Amino acid sequence: MAKSPDTLKQELTAALEAAGKSLLETSELLKKVSSLQVTEEGKKKRSKDPNAPKRPMGSFFLFANDRREKLRKEHPDLDTKEIARKLGEEWKVLSDSKKKNWTQKADALKDRYNKDVEAYKTKEADDSTTKAEKATPEAEAAPKSKKKASKAKETPPATEANETAKRSKRSRAAADSKPDDSEKKAKKASSKSKKSA
Numbered sequence: 001m002a003k004s005p006d007t008l009k010q011e012l013t014a015a016l017e018a019a020g021k022s023l024l025e026t027s028e029l030l031k032k033v034s035s036l037q038v039t040e041e042g043k044k045k046r047s048k049d050p051n052a053p054k055r056p057m058g059s060f061f062l063f064a065n066d067r068r069e070k071l072r073k074e075h076p077d078l079d080t081k082e083i084a085r086k087l088g089e090e091w092k093v094l095s096d097s098k099k100k101n102w103t104q105k106a107d108a109l110k111d112r113y114n115k116d117v118e119a120y121k122t123k124e125a126d127d128s129t130t131k132a133e134k135a136t137p138e139a140e141a142a143p144k145s146k147k148k149a150s151k152a153k154e155t156p157p158a159t160e161a162n163e164t165a166k167r168s169k170r171s172r173a174a175a176d177s178k179p180d181d182s183e184k185k186a187k188k189a190s191s192k193s194k195k196s197a
Contacts, residue, residue, distance in 0.1 A: 053113055057106065067087060071086055
């Protein structure tokens with residue numbers, strides 16, 4: 001029993017839509033897999049998005065960044081390792097009230113970071129939904145047909161120049177193939193001399 005063309009079209013459209021969704025899911029999966037990198041030990045390492053917010057420094061690093069320059073000025077003979085060691089020693093003996101100032105600054109930075117991460121995630125989710133909408137077959141087919149129509153209507157100036165050049169070459173070639181009057185006379189004269197000889 002043969003199916004009517006309308007039912008065949010409906011089934012084909014449904015199958016194409018399902019295939020389109022499957023392709024989108026597959027492409028998203030491929031993006032996730034391609035972002036994984038395998039290190040030498042065989043462990044998987046996820047590559048980072050350069051647009052993602054950076055993690056904030058902890059309280060010790062805030063303290064160390066503030067204190068490092070002062071230590072260098074006080075002890076110009078110390079190298080980087082010794083300065084780091086001194087910073088660690090100073091942090092250990094720092095009173096809880098002074099440490100609290102640095103932890104409060106770190107907490108404020110962490111709160112700001114968390115807000116930035118939420119904004120980043122919502123933006124990323126919005127971007128992925130707009131990409132998914134753009135990737136539907138109907139959305140892809142419309143711009144292509146418009147592009148083809150606009151290309152057919154417009155002929156770029158370079159093409160027109162090429163056509164003009166081709167015409168001029170043809171006319172030159174035709175002119176070269178037609179002998180001039182002087183050439184005709186020379187041919188006649190040479191043929192006459194051959195006949196008389």
